[in-house]
Amino acid sequence: MANAITFSNREPHRAFRLSMLLNDSRYRSYTIQIFVLMCLMLGIAWLVDNTVRNLALLGKDFSFSFLWSTAGYDINQRLINYDTQMTHGRAALVGLLNTVVLAVLSCALATIIGVAAGVLRLSGNPIVARLMTVYVEVFRNIPLLLWILVFGAIMSEAVPAPNAFKGENATASMIFGAVAITNRGVFVPEPLFTRDLGTLNLGIIQPSLSVVAIVVVVILCWLVHRGLVRHAERVQSQTGVRPVTWWKTITVLSGPPLLLLWALGFHLGYPELRGFNFQGGLQLRNALIAMWLGLGIYTGAFIAENVRAGILAISKGQSEAAHALGLRRGKTMRLVILPQALRVIVPPLISQYLNITKNTSLGLAVGYMDLRSTLGGITINQTGRELEGMLLLMLIYLSLSLTISGSMNAYNARVGLKER
């Protein structure tokens, strides 16, 4: 080793000749890299130049000022205050929140369905296992858009109209007098507070103070519960006897939230038929339900395969060893198989979550007012700012996806096996 170093140090420095760029392996890779870089820059420059020229030819400028002009159109599903007199930027924000809500709901549904189907596909019961195989193969082999349209058509064609709930001999009735499934959407009771705390003014968004208070209290209770569990574990490791905690847990987790709900005067507002439609309650529109079911069930099929792969990746010896130690089936799964399987499951799961988030942009097909429909659809159409709108759209989807994959990677690092 020492010889080699001294040899290379002694090598005489030869004068650089141009032909060495191709013949000398020390420089050849640089030559190739610079050449490829030049081609790439040429391509980018051509694109930019082409765009600038065409914009100039059409007499258009490049400006985002349209975001501050009045939108003028209505959005049916809005999580924050919005009316037609607000700006295009605000409309885009409403659309973004709709995108996020749909993505979160769909990820949750897809995970639940996927994990259940993935585990059941490995079930010893042949009927259940076969059924799950059919589900996976049918859903993942038909394009997502078709599923969304199918669910959209079911919601608008196959369920009763609101006026079927009307009159003496109504042909439809509400489930438990609380939930109405109509072709205008599903109406469910909404939470109401008689002593509402009002809203918190944060400038662009005004969250309800009551909801914020409930969330804060629930988080605090959960932290206290974690402390209790940790204390119990410490006592157990010192004395060998685990103190009884179940009644403390129940009190801590349910007591303060219930007390707060009572103080706020919590009650449910039921939907009722008035005029053309149901009023009151929470309306889950057809578009949301079609998108939710379409995305959730379709992506669930892919997640099921990820889960199955993850479980099958753990060698049989692991569960046999766990059984030999006297662990029951449930504990074997929870303590031995899943922690190792998650290592295999989580990375492809991140891709599925990203897919769901990006696929929410299919919402326009059923009239779901997501970011693509508001900013990328109506706003672009009304203002004619295709380039700016599309760039903004890409930027937002990119940052949304990076946020998701960042946080999921952090989760993966936490659940991954710590090899020592």
Next chain:
Amino acid sequence: MKKSLFLLTLSAVALLSGTAMAGTLDEVKARGKLNCGVSSGTSGFSAPDAKGIWQGFDVAFCRAVAAAVLGDPMKVEFVPTTGQTRFTALASGEIDVLSRATTWTFSRDTDLKLTFAGTNFYDGQAFMVKKELGVSSAKDLNGATVCIQSGTTTELNLAEYFRINKMSYEPVPVDSSAEGERQYQAGACDVYTSDGSNLASVRASFKNPPDHVILPEIISKEPLGPIVRQGDEQWADIAHWTQNALFAAEELGVTKANVDQLADASDDPEINRLLGKEGDLGKMLGLDADWARRAIAAGGNYGEIFAANLGDDTPIRLERGLNALWTKGGLMYSQPFR
């Protein structure tokens, strides 16, 4: 080093792409056919018939332009566009002319850099509801669910109308007229709103048209017309004057049937100028002398086109109303051919 390389590349590319853009007329002639953007299927305005040949009021305009420019009304490639894609298709050069019941508005004319070739249909937004709802006025629509084509002026009119009248509504955005019809028929919305002519066309296609009523309120002005890209004056003139030729032909009594006869033997100087026997109007437009004669021969004059596609003999049964000639109480008026 890297920076200068980048600049060098940029300037090289700029030189390469510096070819001049030819005028639309030359492009169309070189291509041998006219690319015309139409709606993706509205009976009476633009829809393929049983043989796959596009028919309708908007289609007839494209055929007239193709006849004037290329000499054959069938040399048209129809490109179906949606409310959302139409302007991009025009701006990108995918189509030469957009004939798709598009409303002439200030911002479209100025900010979107479009040039309207004129108004060939005066329309207004209306509401259609099922008769069984028992609604007789748009003022009774408080709380209704309304199906609306996304990306249209009707969307903005609707929002304004309900706001001014202090009513609430639930919009159900749809992507195309066909999807709107489906949702409306399925009962997913109480009301379908669009231009009055479009509603008449939609209603005519229903199984039982009398079950649906179009409410009397007209809530907007919708002057519809063909559009070309801004910046090509010659092409804009061709579109504008082809339209005018159809108006003038109706006014002067030139029809599909008698156009050839009048072209050979007419004493009326205005007819002669229009049909190319006197003066050289065609040359001024960059076309030959017979351009208007061919345009009229393609589908007849404006009145004939209206009657054949939207009039009493069609399922749509629209009245001329504002779309009658100015001499008959309407707004259709051609600038003089001289």
